[in-house]
Amino acid sequence: MGDDLHKPKLRPVNAIPVMQDGRELICVYDTTGVSQKHVLVNAQTFFILGRFDGEHTVDEIKLAYTRQFGELLLGDRVAHIIEQLDEALLLESDRLRRHLAAQLDAYRRSGVRRAVHAGSSYPDDADKLRELVRSFFTMEGGPGLPKPRTERPKKAKRIKALVAPHIDFERGARAYAFAYKELVEGLPADTYVIIGIAHHPSSRPYVATRNPFETPFGRVEIDAELLGRIEAGYPGDLYTDELLHAGEHSVEFQLVVLQALLEDRPFRIVPLLASSFDPFLDDAVVDDGNASPAALPQVEAMVQALRQAVGDKGKRVCLIAAVDLAHVGNQFGDPGELTTVSRERIEVADRESLAALERCDADVFFEAVQKDEDRKVCGTPALYTVVRAIEGASGRLLHYEQAFTPEIQSLVSFAAMVFR
Numbered sequence: 001m002g003d004d005l006h007k008p009k010l011r012p013v014n015a016i017p018v019m020q021d022g023r024e025l026i027c028v029y030d031t032t033g034v035s036q037k038h039v040l041v042n043a044q045t046f047f048i049l050g051r052f053d054g055e056h057t058v059d060e061i062k063l064a065y066t067r068q069f070g071e072l073l074l075g076d077r078v079a080h081i082i083e084q085l086d087e088a089l090l091l092e093s094d095r096l097r098r099h100l101a102a103q104l105d106a107y108r109r110s111g112v113r114r115a116v117h118a119g120s121s122y123p124d125d126a127d128k129l130r131e132l133v134r135s136f137f138t139m140e141g142g143p144g145l146p147k148p149r150t151e152r153p154k155k156a157k158r159i160k161a162l163v164a165p166h167i168d169f170e171r172g173a174r175a176y177a178f179a180y181k182e183l184v185e186g187l188p189a190d191t192y193v194i195i196g197i198a199h200h201p202s203s204r205p206y207v208a209t210r211n212p213f214e215t216p217f218g219r220v221e222i223d224a225e226l227l228g229r230i231e232a233g234y235p236g237d238l239y240t241d242e243l244l245h246a247g248e249h250s251v252e253f254q255l256v257v258l259q260a261l262l263e264d265r266p267f268r269i270v271p272l273l274a275s276s277f278d279p280f281l282d283d284a285v286v287d288d289g290n291a292s293p294a295a296l297p298q299v300e301a302m303v304q305a306l307r308q309a310v311g312d313k314g315k316r317v318c319l320i321a322a323v324d325l326a327h328v329g330n331q332f333g334d335p336g337e338l339t340t341v342s343r344e345r346i347e348v349a350d351r352e353s354l355a356a357l358e359r360c361d362a363d364v365f366f367e368a369v370q371k372d373e374d375r376k377v378c379g380t381p382a383l384y385t386v387v388r389a390i391e392g393a394s395g396r397l398l399h400y401e402q403a404f405t406p407e408i409q410s411l412v413s414f415a416a417m418v419f420r
Helices: 043-049 058-069 075-087 094-110 126-138 169-185 224-233 250-261 297-310 340-358 362-371 380-389
Strands: 013-020 023-030 038-041 161-164 191-197 206-208 213-215 218-220 268-274 317-322 327-329 395-405 410-419
Touching (some): 043 058, 126 169, 161 169, 161 380, 169 395, 169 410, 191 380, 206 224, 224 268, 224 297, 250 268, 268 380, 340 410
Parallel strands (some): 161 317, 191 317
Antiparallel strands (some): 013 023, 161 410, 327 410, 395 410
């Protein structure tokens, strides 16, 4: 056992009860996708894992076990558990760091961000995929297909930013359609800055990638000039956690829809992932005692860079916030039943937040989300960034929807918005 495992630390994991051969066990697995292994443990071993927090030595863990169960815990047993979890890449360790470094090197060497969700989340055949995307517009409650070019106003209005969901196409189809109908009928952009959400922990507020994206429709190149400008003014490394892009769906889903609808219009992208601001806000307290993202140098630098890009007269740039809103219910750690009243309360709170976004009041939006943490609005960092970058624009809510799953009493809400 290496020195780095003297005080073992478990990585972010999920734990769910399972039955195997009549025994009640607990399945522990990685929530970040780095490890594909599932480890089954009993209740006593799960107690031990609860002490793998990077703060307790093996001897301290053994003592805690004895106090809890009234029996001695052999050191070899703890060492065996540590070795098992380390081999499964479920511990913070040198082995994990070597694995991640190799994966990142392979991703960068590949020179492309592959369409990892093709064939599972959507068809990997271009014709079938285009047909699927077009069906979003004509489904019940949809906005109808975008107008042909001959029927659009000769002077189409420029869109500065778009808000679209990143939920799966099956549940979010209508919202995707409302958002992208507005985009297709507007003045086309040369570059789309797509800001998705890092669904796995990141050590930075923003993460970029230089790899062009590949989808069933072909490859979309990176706007290296604009990305370079963002890099130049950014106080930090945008690429430390670049590997997060390899499996993240929020940017990929937007690109698939864009390509399906803009098939004969060339464009480039700047793909970014925004991470929760919460871990960075401890040292960003302003006069009223509240923490503000505006006090974070990385956030302010990104806002200024995007503001300059959107205002550039030589290149049309459109920002896309690929976000969902509330995540509430059993699936997200909330016990109990989601009643009609509670779902209506969530909608009221969501619409109040969206109204602040329509006014481009990023601070009011952020404060409202922070005060109502139960909603768990995952799109907060991307929405805050985009709205700050287009300050003074006019926003309009196009569509709001909740995807409610009664079987697991869980709900995800999302919206489509446009800013001009």
